[in-house]
Amino acid sequence: FDEMTLRAHEAGIKVIVDIVPNHTANKHRMFLEALAAGRGSKERDRYIFREGRGENGELPPNDWISLFGGPAWERVEDGQWYLHIFTKEQPDLNWKNPEVHEEFKKTLRFWSDHGTDGFRIDVAHGLAKDLECMPLEEMGKRYPIHESLCHDGTNPIWDRFEVHDIYREWREVFNEYDPPRFAVGEAWCVPEHQHLYASPEELGQVFNFEFAEANWNAAEMRTAIEEGLDSATHSGGSTTTWVMSNHDVPRHASRYALPQIKTPSHHQVAKDWLLRDGTSYIEDRELGTKRSRAAIMMETGLPGSVYVYQGEELGLFEVADIPWDRLEDPTPYFTTQRYYEKGRDGCRVPMPWIAADKPTPASWNESFGDGASFGFSPVTKVDGTQSERPHLPQPLWYGNFTADSEAQDPDSMLSLYRAALAARQDILTATADTSCTLIDVGDEIIAYTRPAADGRTFASYTNFGKTPASLPNGEIILASGDVSNGQLPQDTTIWMLL
Numbered sequence: 001f002d003e004m005t006l007r008a009h010e011a012g013i014k015v016i017v018d019i020v021p022n023h024t025a026n027k028h029r030m031f032l033e034a035l036a037a038g039r040g041s042k043e044r045d046r047y048i049f050r051e052g053r054g055e056n057g058e059l060p061p062n063d064w065i066s067l068f069g070g071p072a073w074e075r076v077e078d079g080q081w082y083l084h085i086f087t088k089e090q091p092d093l094n095w096k097n098p099e100v101h102e103e104f105k106k107t108l109r110f111w112s113d114h115g116t117d118g119f120r121i122d123v124a125h126g127l128a129k130d131l132e133c134m135p136l137e138e139m140g141k142r143y144p145i146h147e148s149l150c151h152d153g154t155n156p157i158w159d160r161f162e163v164h165d166i167y168r169e170w171r172e173v174f175n176e177y178d179p180p181r182f183a184v185g186e187a188w189c190v191p192e193h194q195h196l197y198a199s200p201e202e203l204g205q206v207f208n209f210e211f212a213e214a215n216w217n218a219a220e221m222r223t224a225i226e227e228g229l230d231s232a233t234h235s236g237g238s239t240t241t242w243v244m245s246n247h248d249v250p251r252h253a254s255r256y257a258l259p260q261i262k263t264p265s266h267h268q269v270a271k272d273w274l275l276r277d278g279t280s281y282i283e284d285r286e287l288g289t290k291r292s293r294a295a296i297m298m299e300t301g302l303p304g305s306v307y308v309y310q311g312e313e314l315g316l317f318e319v320a321d322i323p324w325d326r327l328e329d330p331t332p333y334f335t336t337q338r339y340y341e342k343g344r345d346g347c348r349v350p351m352p353w354i355a356a357d358k359p360t361p362a363s364w365n366e367s368f369g370d371g372a373s374f375g376f377s378p379v380t381k382v383d384g385t386q387s388e389r390p391h392l393p394q395p396l397w398y399g400n401f402t403a404d405s406e407a408q409d410p411d412s413m414l415s416l417y418r419a420a421l422a423a424r425q426d427i428l429t430a431t432a433d434t435s436c437t438l439i440d441v442g443d444e445i446i447a448y449t450r451p452a453a454d455g456r457t458f459a460s461y462t463n464f465g466k467t468p469a470s471l472p473n474g475e476i477i478l479a480s481g482d483v484s485n486g487q488l489p490q491d492t493t494i495w496m497l498l
Contacts, residue, residue: 001085001114002114005114005115005116005136005387006027006115007011007226007296007404007494013221014117014118015115015116015117015118015184015425016116016117016118016119016120016182016184017105017111017116017118017119017120017187018119018120018122018466019104019111019121019122019234019440020060020122020123021093021104021121021123021127021166022085022086022092022093022122022123022127023084023085023086023091023092023093023241024090024091025089026088026089026091027089030043030046030047030065031047031105034046034047034049034079035076037162038078039078039080040404042100042278043160043348044080044101045094045097045099046090046093046094046097046099046100046103047081047082047083047091047092047093047094048091048093048094048129049080049081049083049304049391050073050080050082050083050131050219051079051080051081051084051138052075052079052080052081052216052338053274056079057079057080057081058075059313059483060072060073060075060081061073061136061137061140061149061418062137062139062140062141062158063137063141063248064085064140064144064145065144065145065146066084066086066087067085067086067146067334068086068087068330068334069334070088070334070402072084072085072145073146074088074091076207076231079081080303083131083345085126085145085157086351087330087334092129093125093127094210095128095129095163095233096129096130101166101169104170104221105169105170105173108170108173108174108181109176110175112174112176112177112181113174116181116183116283117182118181118182118183118184119181119182119183119184119347120183120184120185121183121185121186121187121203122186123444124163124167124185124186124187124197124203124206125148125163125188125197125429125488126148126157126158126163126166127163127166128160128161128162128163128165128166129157129160130156130160130162131156132438133156134156135325136254139156139251140491142149143155143156143157143451144362145157145346148189149188149189149190150189150190151192151193152159155261156339158189159186159189159193161189161420164202165195167185167202167203167376168201168202169275170176170202170203171200171202171203171204172181173199175451179239182204182205183203183204183205183243184203184204184205184206185198185203185206185207186206186207187206187207188209191210191227191230191231192198193310194206194208194231194235195231195232195234195235197234197237198231198232198238198240198350199235199236199238199276200235200236200237201212201236202240204238204437205238205239205305206241207241207242207243207246207307208224208227208231208240208243208245209222209225210223210225210228210240211242211243211244211295211299212236212243212245212246212249212252212269213242213266215255215261215373216255216256216295216491217260217262217443217464217465218262218444218445218446218462218464218465219443221298221446221462221464222438224479225302225438225446225448226438228240228241228242228302228304231437232303232304232470233365236429238303238452239240239301239303239304239305239313239434240303240305241304241305241306241307242299242304242305242306242307243309244295244299244309244312245309245312245347246307246347247308247309247313247344247347248344249266249267249344249347249350250267250270250271250274250346250347251309251311251312251316251317251346251347252292252295252312252421253285253288253292253312253315253317253318254270254273254283254287254288254318255267255269255270255288255291256287256288256290256291256292256295257283258270258273258281258283258288258290259281259286260285261354264272270318271341271342273301274318274320274321274342274443275340275341275342277320277321277342278318278320278321283317283320287491288317289315289413290480290481290491290492291479291491292312292315292413292491293413293416293479293481293493294480294481294491294492295493296416296417296420296480297416297420297462297478297479297480297494297495298314298446298460298462298493299423299481300420300424301420301424301428301448301458301460301495302436302448303434303435303436303450304434305430308417310351311351313399313413313414313417314351314352314401314402314412314413314414315401315405315406315412315413315414316345316351316398316407318347319346319347319349319394319395320346320366321395322342322345322346322349322392322393323364323365323393324327324342326366326392327342327343327345328345328348328391328392329343329344329345329348330343330408331343331344343454345392346387348392349390349392349393349395349398350373350374350376350377350390350391350392350394350396351376352374352375352376352394352398352399352401352402352403352404353374353375353376353402353403354374354402354403354404355374355376355399355402355404355405357373357374357375358371358372358396358399359371359373359374359394359396360372361396362393365393367395367396367397368387368393368394368395368396368398368474369393369394369395369396369398369411370393371389371392372391372399373394374394374402375402375403375404376390377390377494383429384396389498396399402454416478419478420478422459423448423477423495427453427497428450428452428453428454428458431451431453433450433451435450436448436449436450437450439459441461442465442469443465444464444465444467444469444489445461445462445463445464445465445469445488446461446462446464447459447460447461447462448460449498452497456497456498457497457498458477458496458497458498459472459474459496459497459498460493460494460495460496461488461493461494461496462493463488463489463490463491463493464490464491465490466490467486467490468488468489468490469487469488470487470488471483471486471487471488471494471498472498473498474496474497474498475496475497476494476495476496477495477496477497478495479492479493479494479495480492480493482495
């Protein structure tokens with residue numbers, strides 16, 4: 001780790017460590033100590049143990065179903081039950097215990113002392129829990145675990161106001177270092193609570209998932225932008241964030257290639273398509289690519305931090321047809337939607353780096369590769385031993401999306417990302433001005449302006465409608481597609497200096 005961090009810093013790259021403070025593994029030293037120490041011990045109080053219901057405590061404390069399916073309580077040998085809102089291998093910590101606070105501050109300092117620049121906080125909204133506010137059986141009926149959004153802080157396990165005391169403590173630790181350590185929280189909460197996590201006195205940033213949840217639709221995207229910009233105005237100087245894809249949702253290149261239908265739950269069309277191995281709808285990859293190019297420009301022109309999920313800069317699509325017996329994500333088998341959703345592995349397949357390292361068709365499915373791995377990991381290790389194959393199978397069509405080939409293609413998705421980020425740095429970031437004004441040029445156009453370098457005005461226009469849109473006079477900086485005669489085609493973004 002130290003060598004990796006050193007080399008990253010030499011290349012001007014910051015290192016962010018993912019930290020999971022909601023739970024530990026059930027093989028962790030602290031949990032093994034809790035099991036050995038028994039009822040009423042200080043070791044067991046580091047976790048959330050409760051007595052069961054029934055004549056002999058044989059029933060779980062309540063009827064909560066974990067996010068990964070099955071009871072959210074697991075019984076141990078002495079008869080008590082521990083809470084796990086995820087899998088039984090992930091027992092929840094008791095953040096009412098001061099020892100847990102001190103343990104994590106020690107962890108933050110350990111990684112910071114080893115050169116870590118910042119932290120991504122997993123399940124940031126789930127640490128503070130109050131299981132004493134009402135009888136557990138009643139709590140289980142009133143507050144199902146999978147219903148996490150709460151406006152008033154009364155949910156016993158999600159987005160409680162006490163969680164912010166934890167992050168104020170952590171900010172004191174972050175500020176012990178020069179420069180202060182960075183943090184961003186994964187907090188699935190109502191938009192009006194995001195600024196609390198993003199406060200400079202707490203984490204400083206929180207992921208804004210509005211883009212990741214929206215269809216390719218002007219109204220939905222405009223709402224996402226408005227809420228993201230509004231959140232920044234309440235966070236005391238912290239910037240907002242923008243996320244199109246991550247490890248938990250289908251890749252946006254595929255989402256935009258499928259029918260854009262408003263559904264009660266996010267990504268339902270994509271999930272149905274995945275469940276049927278990509279056969280229930282036609283994935284129009286040409287359209288998905290065109291929209292993805294427009295999306296990245298619409299996103300990167302906005303003020304705030306843009307988070308790029310590995311492979312989206314190559315234009316990767318979801319791998320929809322991974323055989324079920326080769327899936328690694330537990331959600332297809334253990335959640336309340338088991339066998340009704342295929343899970344998240346389709347966006348997690350190792351990205352392709354080198355075209356020449358082409359695998360051969362696999363004996364178990366000729367659509368996937370075996371042996372080589374497009375440069376993800378060498379077949380033969382440096383010490384001469386045989387390498388393990390990638391943890392998820394790579395489709396052979398990945399050969400059309402390798403990083404080395406796209407780096408040589410000026411029209412590739414990778415080249416567009418690089419051009420957009422470079423222009424953003426030179427024209428927008430250089431001003432240190434994060435103001436942004438949405439302008440109304442019709443229901444099917446998203447347009448905004450920002451102060452640019454040299455006192456000029458930057459403008460971004462994205463056309464979602466079928467009718468080409470007329471553009472103002474100005475200097476074209478970059479376009480996601482062909483633009484001619486002052487007309488912006490559908491599914492295209494253009495940047496201009498006015």
